[in-house]
Amino acid sequence: MNATAEAPIATAAAPTLVVDELCKYFPVRGGLFSRVREWVKAVDGVSFTLGRGETLGLVGESGCGKTTVGRTLLRLLPPTSGSVTFEGQHIFEMPRSELRELRQRMQIIFQDPYGSLNPRMTIGTTVGEPLRIHGVARGRDLRERVATLLEQVGLPPDAMSRYPHEFSGGQRQRVGIARALALNPSLIVCDEPTSALDVSIRAQVINLLDELQVEHALSYLFISHDLGAVRHISHRVAVMYLGKIVERAPTSALFEAPRHPYTRVLLSAIPIPDPTKRHERVVATDDEIPSPINIPSGCPFHPRCPLFELKGKPDVCQNELPKLTPVASGDADHVAACHFADETERLAT
Secondary structure (H helix, E strand, O other): OOOOOOOOOOOOOOOOEEEEEEEEEEEEEEOOOOEEEEEEEEEEEEEEEEOOOOEEEEEOOOOOOHHHHHHHHOOOOOOOEEEEEEOOEEHHHOOHHHHHHHHHHEEEEOOOOOOOOOOOOOHHHHHHHHHHHOOOOOHHHHHHHHHHHHHHOOOOHHHHHOOHHHOOHHHHHHHHHHHHHOOOOOEEEEEOOOOOOOHHHHHHHHHHHHHHHHHHOOEEEEEOOOHHHHHHHOOEEEEEEOOEEEEEEEHHHHHHOOOOHHHHHHHHOOOOOOOOOOOOOOOOOOOOOOOOOOOOOOOOOHHHOHHHHHOOOOHHHHHOOOOOEEOOOOOOOOEEOOOOHHHHHHHHO
16 A cells, blocks of 8 residues: 555545534533533534545544544534535535435445444345435336446445345445445545454455545545554544644645644554564553543643653643644644644654
8 A cells, every 4th residue: 555645636626525613512411300510522623624536534542533523514413513514515504405415415434334234134225225215216227326336346246135244344344335425425424434344354445445536536534543544545634632633734744744742642653564663652641531521721632741741841731722833844734733843853852
């Protein structure tokens, strides 16, 4: 696999997706009348854009809010605040009758390739269901289109009459991809599409997604823990921590010169398959991730930040929330939310 993705295959005058200050809070209830006592700030002021034919990788530890971002922007979860504009249309302001038509152009690939498929439905019925629901195809035309979709994702036509339990995990994920492609979408949210697969199968699925993006000019929001897969498929990467984006950059810039201490911690955990190479580890000072109910003041990462310790625990980190600002490299697309973003090289020395 290539080290990084190539440039976007197409550039539109306006981005396919614009997410602005997206927030999703979940209530924590308790007491006799189940009153709201606290809020879990799963997504807290997330903003980004996604161009036509582009892939944005969204990474971070479990519980940082990655999946909630994907589901909320598709309106599978109701937002708390913020706005999402998809192909010029404001998704959160649309009535459900109009949203149903819009859903043809935005789809999702779920993490669990078995749990996302109905075990009582054949593969042909599963892949053809979106076409029937939206009245796109019926009868013979439907069967031909399903067969074409299965062929596109590398499955034989006779798969139409079989059930999910008859397939391997990688094959079931291909079925999920075929279903997502059925309505010719322009945006696909890929929610951990390879995490349940073996390493060799992961590479096949990632390569398949690459090929389909080139063929159909698809935009991907690629949510994953697999930094190797993210590096291969993404044009840009956004790093999330406790509901916020703490760094966003072109893929090569982020992997070669990360500027947020949390990003350095994540990248240093990637194993290097060369025993002769020296691997400098950057480790968080505390393994315990703070609760999203009680987020630390100032910079959310400061209780675990190795740079915070090296700097002598400055007050600004404990009291002032850093904003996403361009780093000193001069690349306007590389932003980091750290008061000392241009001093993170000290972590590697």
